[in-house]
Amino acid sequence: MxxxxxxxxxxxxxxxxxxxxxxxxxxxxxxxxxxxxxxxxxxxxxxxxxxxxxxxxxxxxxxxxxxxxxxxxxxxxxxxxxxxxxxxxxxxxxxxxxxxxxxxxxxxxxxxxxxxxxxxxxxxxxxxxxxxxxxxxxxxxxxxxxxxxxxxxxxxxGPTALCYRKDLFKKAGLPTDRDELAKAWAGDWNKYVAMGDRYMKRAPKGSKFVDSASSVYNAVFAGARERYYDKAGKGGKEIYETSAGRKAAWDTAMKVAQSTMSAKLKQFDPTWDQGFANARFATVACPAWMAGYIQEKAGASGKGEWDVTRAPTDGNWGxxxxxxxxxxxxxxxxxxxxxxxxxxxxxxxxxxxxxxxxxxxSVYGSLKPSPTTTAYFSDAPLTKIFGDTARNIPSAVYGVKDAQIGQSITDIGVLQVEQQGKSPAEGWKAAEKEIKDVLGQ
Missing domain, CATH: 3.40.190.10 (Periplasmic binding protein-like II)
Incomplete structure (x- = not known):
């Protein structure tokens, strides 16, 4: 999406x-x-x-x-x-x-x-x-x-949680209990990245901790109050260069991109879909709408292996x-x-x-996921996890070119660092060029 x-x-x-x-x-x-x-x-x-x-x-x-x-x-x-x-x-x-x-x-x-x-x-x-x-x-x-x-x-x-593979966590010697994990990284995405470093020390063969640095960028940015524009409407001014929310998401994504913990996949490309099916990564930022996507792409082999827990910060992605x-x-x-x-x-x-x-x-109090979906995600309390997150989503401003700015950052800037080995400064410069192109500046 x-x-x-x-x-x-x-x-x-x-x-x-x-x-x-x-x-x-x-x-x-x-x-x-x-x-x-x-x-x-x-x-x-x-x-x-x-x-x-x-x-x-x-x-x-x-x-x-x-x-x-x-x-x-x-x-x-x-x-x-x-x-x-x-x-x-x-x-x-x-x-x-x-x-x-x-x-x-x-x-x-x-x-x-x-x-x-x-x-x-x-x-x-x-x-x-x-x-x-x-x-x-x-x-x-x-x-x-x-x-x-x-x-x-x-x-x-899109209240955003984290979906993770219990089987891969167990093989890497990490906790598998959703409440324990949520507590371990509560309020701090750096603690999530540190968990990734621990995972990679004993990572199961062929697996990485996270699907992509772009996924991490989007998840951190989902909880940002300050995004790409200073206010809504045609008079809104782009503030992507100085935005505190953008900077926090970029800095966290760069830690992932420059590490060994990312599978370096481009989200929603065929190789990403295959990554679900082949258990190539242990965690993925998981807005509520992605639960159905994971279930479809990971297939029968993922049933009972995937679980869901709270992300370090609450946010809305999509x-x-x-x-x-x-x-x-x-x-x-x-x-x-x-x-x-x-x-x-x-x-x-x-x-x-x-x-x-x-x-x-009006339906939040009566929502019930299907038994099939619940079983797929290890009987996680999906309604509570996503509902609690939804109630804490910060108010944020969306601008006219919000999507294009964001995708310039993830698909140009982040990917150049992650897949081409460029420095964060070079990646950001490429992202800025693309953004200015989009904005006609």
Missing amino acids: RTSTRRPGRLVALTAVAALTAGLLAACSSDPGSDGAGGGNGKVTLNVGTFGVFGFKQAGLYAAYEKSHPNIRIKENVIERNDVYYPKLLTQLQSGAGVNDVTAIEVSNITEVVQTQAAKFEDLGKAAGVDKSQYLDWKWNQATTADGKTVALGTDI GSFVGVPSAGRHKKEATDLAVWLTRPEQLAKVFAKQASFPSTP
């Missing part, structure tokens, strides 16, 4: 290709005999665009909706990485062609969408059946314009929304579906399947 940036020249080329592809797709879907046009078999096909595993399908929500709405067929279009998905979404919105009827938006992109793309979305705040009071205030406000238009409804938030583009062909049906998918009872079902934590606090 992360995003990345591309240099302007390359982005122009990709945008042109994407626009052509979108146009061709739109031409195909306009065939009067196609299912997508509502012709042929008499059904309306609603295309739902997502990045990664959202859980709607896995929790049976699509099937349930189709059963109660026999004229509707739902097709989910998944792009694994948001850094591919989001630029494509912007291209579709710009051209008005090829848009999904319901489209997902990641939290680090929502400010840009609200401030630059709001006119291209339906106002879901006025949709039938929507109750603003059911959502977290800060989540609702993130998707609402200054004049009150709500462009998307919240699905999940979370998403769904909106209805105004260029869609079935806005009324799409709006009804978006509202239904984000009702508290539906989001509770997604949590029950894969532990994605809802944006609707």
